[in-house]
Amino acid sequence: MNSMKKLFPYIKPYTIFAIVGPLLMCIEVAMDLLQPSLMQRIIDEGIAHQDNSYVIQLGLLMLLSAAIGLLGGAGSSIYASKAAVHFSTDIRRDLFHKMERFSSQNTDTFGKGKLITIVTNDIAAIQQALIMTLRVFVRGPLLFVGSVIIVWVTARELFPILLVAIPILIIFIYYFSKKSSALYSNVQKAMDKVNTKLQETLSAIPLIKAFGREDYEKQQFKQTNDSLTNHMLTAEQVVLKLMPMMMLVVNIGIIAGLWFGAIKVNEGTLQVGVILAFINYLNIMMNGLMSSSNVLMQIARAFPSAQRIHQVLETDIEIKEIEHPVPFKKIIGEVEFRDVNFSYSKNGEYVLKNISFTAKQGETIGIIGPTGSGKSTLVKLIPRLYDPDKGVVLIDGIDSKTYALKNLRDSIGFVTQKATLFSGSIQENLQYGKENSTIQEMEEAGQMAVASEFIDRLEGGYSHSLLQGATNLSGGQQQRLSMARAFIRKPSILILDDSTSAIDALSEAKVQQALHQKFPSTTVFIISSKISSVKEADKILVLEDGMLEAIGSHEELLVRSKVYQDIYQSQRAREASRNE
Numbered sequence: 335m336n337s338m339k340k341l342f343p344y345i346k347p348y349t350i351f352a353i354v355g356p357l358l359m360c361i362e363v364a365m366d367l368l369q370p371s372l373m374q375r376i377i378d379e380g381i382a383h384q385d386n387s388y389v390i391q392l393g394l395l396m397l398l399s400a401a402i403g404l405l406g407g408a409g410s411s412i413y414a415s416k417a418a419v420h421f422s423t424d425i426r427r428d429l430f431h432k433m434e435r436f437s438s439q440n441t442d443t444f445g446k447g448k449l450i451t452i453v454t455n456d457i458a459a460i461q462q463a464l465i466m467t468l469r470v471f472v473r474g475p476l477l478f479v480g481s482v483i484i485v486w487v488t489a490r491e492l493f494p495i496l497l498v499a500i501p502i503l504i505i506f507i508y509y510f511s512k513k514s515s516a517l518y519s520n521v522q523k524a525m526d527k528v529n530t531k532l533q534e535t536l537s538a539i540p541l542i543k544a545f546g547r548e549d550y551e552k553q554q555f556k557q558t559n560d561s562l563t564n565h566m567l568t569a570e571q572v573v574l575k576l577m578p579m580m581m582l583v584v585n586i587g588i589i590a591g592l593w594f595g596a597i598k599v600n601e602g603t604l605q606v607g608v609i610l611a612f613i614n615y616l617n618i619m620m621n622g623l624m625s626s627s628n629v630l631m632q633i634a635r636a637f638p639s640a641q642r643i644h645q646v647l648e649t650d651i652e653i654k655e656i657e658h659p660v661p662f663k664k665i666i667g668e669v670e671f672r673d674v675n676f677s678y679s680k681n682g683e684y685v686l687k688n689i690s691f692t693a694k695q696g697e698t699i700g701i702i703g704p705t706g707s708g709k710s711t712l713v714k715l716i717p718r719l720y721d722p723d724k725g726v727v728l729i730d731g732i733d734s735k736t737y738a739l740k741n742l743r744d745s746i747g748f749v750t751q752k753a754t755l756f757s758g759s760i761q762e763n764l765q766y767g768k769e770n771s772t773i774q775e776m777e778e779a780g781q782m783a784v785a786s787e788f789i790d791r792l793e794g795g796y797s798h799s800l801l802q803g804a805t806n807l808s809g810g811q812q813q814r815l816s817m818a819r820a821f822i823r824k825p826s827i828l829i830l831d832d833s834t835s836a837i838d839a840l841s842e843a844k845v846q847q848a849l850h851q852k853f854p855s856t857t858v859f860i861i862s863s864k865i866s867s868v869k870e871a872d873k874i875l876v877l878e879d880g881m882l883e884a885i886g887s888h889e890e891l892l893v894r895s896k897v898y899q900d901i902y903q904s905q906r907a908r909e910a911s912r913n914e
């Protein structure tokens with residue numbers, strides 16, 4: 335309930351729709367309730383006294399009330415859906431904004447599949463619950479209460495039947511609503527799993543084919559899908575059982591009404607029309623209760639959804655901006671790590687241990703070390719994708735946390751290990767690095783990244799469209815383009831995380847030369863597994879098991895660092911065998 339309440343502010347801008355919708359519904363309900371009374375009068379007064387003009391008059395009144403009810407119902411649907419659709423659109427927008435600010439750790443905690451289910455299914459569930467609440471939740475109780483009052487006033491002799499039927503109906507509804515809430519929560523969890531599996535499979539189709547694992551994946555998907563089917567069936571069946579059970583109670587009520595009614599008619603204390611009206615009102619009442627119970631169930635179903643949505647909206651973003659950052663300043667690019675320790679799991683298992691080094695403005699820092707030694711993690715601390723658990727990262731002599739995140743990140747160009755490009759034109763992808771960059775700037779960056787040669791050959795050049803995941807480019811082309819996207823920012827700090835792994839040695843040398851010439855004052859971090867990529871760096875950090883094993887120039891490390899010597903020897907041996 336609490337999570338549902340927390341979402342209430344989202345309805346505020348649409349209060350008018352949320353008020354007009356139910357008000358119009360009241361008109362429809364009033365007209366619905368009028369009908370059996372009119373019918374009773376037609377039978378007991380018009381037909382019984384053979385007064386044709388009275389019958390026609392009331393018949394026309396019935397038609398008119400039906401038409402007014404129709405208008406009320408249609409208007410109510412329009413306003414209720416407007417309120418609910420805008421309400422969910424705003425929540426979806428805020429969810430997206432929040433997720434966009436998530437740290438990698440935040441995303442890992444939820445899982446991408448669950449996040450997708452939240453933005454799609456869960457939002458749909460609360461939207462549906464709101465529409466139903468605004469329409470049916472007014473209609474149901476009003477029809478119910480209206481019928482009870484009218485039966486009390488017009489057919490009091492039959493009222494005891496309601497006293498027995500109503501509590502039974504209410505117990506059924508309470509029990510089923512409660513049960514369905516728990517069952518739909520299981521449906522959502524199963525849906526998360528389907529989405530996660532789907533996402534994983536879609537991004538790995540070439541791999542699945544290459545390994546011939548289609549059948550295995552089919553089997554895996556079947557398991558996940560079957561589990562969803564089972565949970566859905568269980569939940570739906572529980573809900574569907576309610577209707578016949580309620581019908582049974584109402585039918586028994588009708589039989590009782592006919593039985594007692596017939597006795598009273600024989601005694602001359604009741605008119606036939608009253609029995610008919612009673613049966614009608616009993617049906618209306620059941621419809622009222624039934625639709626209220628549907629809404630209750632929809633709301634019950636929306637509870638877990640609201641909770642999950644609320645959970646995302648309330649998630650504490652791991653990387654926080656300090657309240658009073660230093661005034662916006664141009665960062666020149668001096669980077670210092672002082673006794674930095676970092677752990678992903680936060681259980682004391684450090685991935686980086688006591689890392690200390692300084693990179694002066696304009697220096698090139700190579701980072702090398704065995705796989706999993708912490709190279710990528712180290713550079714991710716510079717733009718504050720993660721914060722150290724102990725120690726401090728200083729940029730231009732001050733703690734990186736004291737900068738406004740935008741100030742800090744705008745000064746950094748980051749080329750990630752896995753080139754990530756967006757669907758859209760090459761131009762749009764480059765402008766992702768620098769908004770409104772000119773074609774000349776794009777060409778310059780393209781040349782630096784040795785990307786222009788392939789871009790110029792593409793149809794449309796910089797306007798050439800990339801498919802999702804840039805699958806219409808080769809791995810090397812993707813890497814060049816993501817480098818150009820970082821270069822176009824003319825950053826003070828440039829991070830190249832193994833970004834030349836799919837690029838030939840000659841092109842890599844060209845990139846490094848261009849960096850020297852065009853970005854002499856940029857501090858460059860180059861992570862690579864190849865000695866040749868870091869050899870020329872001013873300083874090379876050698877990482878081993880999260881620790882800084884050694885630091886120095888290529889020549890110094892060949893003498894001082896055991897790890898560096900091993901890497902060097904193994905690469906030389908490989909080269910020699912290749913040349914044989």
Ligand SMILES: Nc1ncnc2c1ncn2[C@@H]1O[C@H](COP(=O)(O)OP(=O)(O)OP(=O)(O)O)[C@@H](O)[C@H]1O
Pocket residue numbers: 438442678679685703704705706707708709710711712751
């Ligand atoms: N998001 C994450 N959550 C938990 N652990 C992680 C995460 N990313 C990396 N790790 C762990 O941190 C350690 C260091 O990983 P990192 O990616 O920094 O190594 P690396 O030296 O860059 O490796 P490689 O050369 O293979 O890219 C590894 O043991 C890895 O399993």
